[in-house]
Amino acid sequence: MPHKTFDIIQRKRGWDGYFKxxxxxxxxxxxDGGKSAILQREILERGHAVAVLPYDPVRDEVILIEQFRPGTLSVQERYPDMPVWLIEIVAGIIEDGETAENVALRETIEEAGCEIIAPLEKISQYYVTPGCSSETVTMFYGRVDASKVGGIHxxxxxxxxxxxxxxxxxECFAMLQNGQLCNATTTIAIQWLMLNRDRIRKEAGI
Structure with a gap:
């Protein structure tokens, strides 16, 4: 397969608010070896995100969070049965000067009220929706103690x-299979846990 190239003819900021x-x-x-027509495309510069699957291999429990998501609102017109409050895993945006690992540790405390107690394990890094956004997600598994987790954070x-x-x-696997977990990041994380749960528990001495 020959090396493919692209040319950016012009790039300008169309909106510079909370999102860019x-x-x-x-x-x-x-x-086919030719060149495309000159295309105009609008790209949402969302930033780069980190997601964490907080799992306690000793108790065999997953920590999940639920929160309101405004991006769901217009979806209700077409798919009224889809939820507005989503069940998810921990996630956050990488700020200037932070590493993905720093964000994973920080967001687990801020969003779930618990600390990661072992080295992070990288699950995946992927584009969220590359047809219209530059956002990527770097995803980790973080071992936690789930014995005192809960509440509002x-x-x-x-x-x-x-x-x-x-x-x-x-129970988490069943939630995925019955459609309760309807966002891509959580789906990827729980499918990964399905494949790696036995190994993780064995490594934890279970």
């Missing part, structure tokens, strides 16, 4: 209102 929107004019190589200054709860691994 860049407008590109670009051209790229085609698989999050930062008031960020408008967070996060319910934290634990479920057994088997």
């Amino acid at each position: 929107l860049d407008v590109y004019r670009l051209q790229h190589d085609k698989f 999050g930062l008031d200054e960020e408008g967070e209102d996060i319910r934290v709860f634990t479920v057994s691994a088997e």
Whole structure:
């Protein structure tokens, strides 16, 4: 397969608020050897995120969070049965000067009220929706002690209102299969746990 190239003809900031929107004019190589037409595309510059699967291998419990998500609101018009409050895993945006690992540790405390007690294990790094956004997610497994986890967490200054709860691994797997976990990040994390749970528990001496 020959090396493919692209040319950015113009890039300008179309919106510079809480989210940033860049407008590109670009051209790229085609698989048939030619060049595409000059395309205009709007790209949401969301930043880069980190997600953490907090799992207690001793108790065999997953920590999940639930919170309101405004991006669901317009979806209700087409899919009224889809939830507005989503069940998720811990996640946050990488700020200037932070590493993905720093964010994983910080967000687990802020959103779930617990600390990671062993070295992080990287699960995956992936594009969220590359057709229209630059956002990536770096995902980790973090070992936690789930014995005292629960309650309401999050930062008031960020408008967070996060319910934290634990479920057994088997219950979590059932939630995925019956459609209760309907966001991609959580789906990827729980599918990874399905494949790696036995190994993780063995490594923890269970």
